[in-house]
Amino acid sequence: MVTIKHSFSATVLDDTGALATTELAHACGAGEDWVVQLVEVGLVEAEGHEGPPQQWRFHSSALQCALEARRLQRDFDVGLDAAALIIELQGEVRRLKSMLNAQGLRLR
Amino acid sequence: MEFKDYYQALGVERSASADDVRKAYRKLARKYHPDVSKEPDAETRMREVNEAYDVLRDQEKRSAYDALADRVARGGSAHGDFHPPPGWDEGFEFHHRPGADGPADHAEFSEFFSSLFGQAQRRGAARHNYRARGEDHHAAIEISLEDALHGAEREITLRAMEIDAQGQAQVVPRTLHVKIPPGVGPGQFIRLAGQGMPGHGGEPAGDLFLEVRIAPHKLYRVEGRDLYMTLPVTPSEAALGAQVRVPTPSGGVVEVTVPRNARNGLKLRLKGRGLAGKNPGDLYLLLDIVLPPADSDAARQAYDALARASSGFDPRRNLGL
Numbered sequence: 001m002v003t004i005k006h007s008f009s010a011t012v013l014d015d016t017g018a019l020a021t022t023e024l025a026h027a028c029g030a031g032e033d034w035v036v037q038l039v040e041v042g043l044v045e046a047e048g049h050e051g052p053p054q055q056w057r058f059h060s061s062a063l064q065c066a067l068e069a070r071r072l073q074r075d076f077d078v079g080l081d082a083a084a085l086i087i088e089l090q091g092e093v094r095r096l097k098s099m100l101n102a103q104g105l106r107l108r
Numbered sequence: 109m110e111f112k113d114y115y116q117a118l119g120v121e122r123s124a125s126a127d128d129v130r131k132a133y134r135k136l137a138r139k140y141h142p143d144v145s146k147e148p149d150a151e152t153r154m155r156e157v158n159e160a161y162d163v164l165r166d167q168e169k170r171s172a173y174d175a176l177a178d179r180v181a182r183g184g185s186a187h188g189d190f191h192p193p194p195g196w197d198e199g200f201e202f203h204h205r206p207g208a209d210g211p212a213d214h215a216e217f218s219e220f221f222s223s224l225f226g227q228a229q230r231r232g233a234a235r236h237n238y239r240a241r242g243e244d245h246h247a248a249i250e251i252s253l254e255d256a257l258h259g260a261e262r263e264i265t266l267r268a269m270e271i272d273a274q275g276q277a278q279v280v281p282r283t284l285h286v287k288i289p290p291g292v293g294p295g296q297f298i299r300l301a302g303q304g305m306p307g308h309g310g311e312p313a314g315d316l317f318l319e320v321r322i323a324p325h326k327l328y329r330v331e332g333r334d335l336y337m338t339l340p341v342t343p344s345e346a347a348l349g350a351q352v353r354v355p356t357p358s359g360g361v362v363e364v365t366v367p368r369n370a371r372n373g374l375k376l377r378l379k380g381r382g383l384a385g386k387n388p389g390d391l392y393l394l395l396d397i398v399l400p401p402a403d404s405d406a407a408r409q410a411y412d413a414l415a416r417a418s419s420g421f422d423p424r425r426n427l428g429l
Binding site: 010011012014017026027029037060061063064067076090093094095098099101103 | 385
């Protein structure tokens with residue numbers, strides 16, 4: 001098969017390239033009301049959450065959590081509160097594992 | 109291309125009910141979850157299981173897949189060079205339901221899957237005059253810590269759907285040149301506008317989101333925007349205090365003051381020496397006191413002298429003996 005090459009630069013999702021509510025919803029294959037629920041539960045942080053959802057802005061960590069929550073809902077039908085807890089525990093496990101690895105210890 | 113047995117991937121019979129399929133999937137999704145799995149090939153297996161479930165959970169896709177499997181069984185060769193027979197999906201429609209399936213992570217699925225359901229799904233969408241922006245795609249990119257610090261240019265190859273001159277969607281391997289700006293950290297996303305799935309009904313394409321992962325480094329561990337490094341010191345440096353030379357991630361060397369009576373595991377912070385950016389991270393040094401071996405008379409005498417000089421010191425006083 002032919003390989004086509006494309007060349008262009010990219011933007012990093014940070015202060016300058018944050019996602020709008022519709023964009024976060026689209027990236028997760030969900031609707032905007034779902035994103036509103038995520039913010040209400042405290043699963044993701046929205047910059048400007050005092051204002052209406054149209055003014056909210058989301059950074060990389062929000063996209064990461066939102067995608068994980070979407071997967072957990074799809075795979076296990078969990079509620080958003082349970083998803084939030086699982087994601088927090090998951091982050092903690094990863095942090096601890098990386099600390100162990102740094103000290104030359106392996107969990108398995 | 110290999111013909112994939114999705115029933116085998118989920119470990120269910122062909123007669124399995126939707127409920128059985130879901131149960132089998134959930135069990136495997138837990139077994140191969142990257143954070144808990146002890147299986148060496150967990151990631152690959154999880155991808156296969158996800159792909160199989162994507163087809164078998166969907167009644168339309170499952171029926172079409174079953175019909176294809178029957179045709180393959182009648183026609184013989186299911187191994188090696190498999191190509192879906194033309195019109196294999198006639199009579200089936202794969203409705204496109206935005207939001208029903210979560211993010212489109214089909215980018216990770218096999219060529220077998222894309223060749224079957226990628227095109228068919230789009231044709232179904234076209235027949236329904238369906239208009240929507242293309243789905244966003246997600247992929248991960250692993251870079252070295254050096255690349256994260258200094259920025260880099262990388263090539264990544266993805267399997268992507270393209271619309272050809274006849275308006276047919278086809279799967280094409282696509283190599284993208286990605287400029288990684290300096291200061292990206294783990295878990296940050298790089299967004300490539302318009303590099304996701306093509307739009308439906310003339311709408312724009314989706315975006316591609318690349319999640320940055322940092323490869324393990326021999327000296328530094330990354331946590332958020334901070335970097336951690338173990339700094340080995342001798343007992344005399346820790347006890348008496350010292351100036352030691354430390355390599356910084358950006359390639360320089362700094363002199364660091366180890367305070368007197370420093371204990372093992374003490375954390376020293378070098379402000380702003382972590383990942384660069386608007387809020388630059390810090391570099392933390394974790395002291396690791398390394399004992400010189402008592403492998404000469406002089407060293408043994410020095411340890412003896414230290415023991416005599418600190419005879420009141422009992423590291424086991426809390427053991428209750």
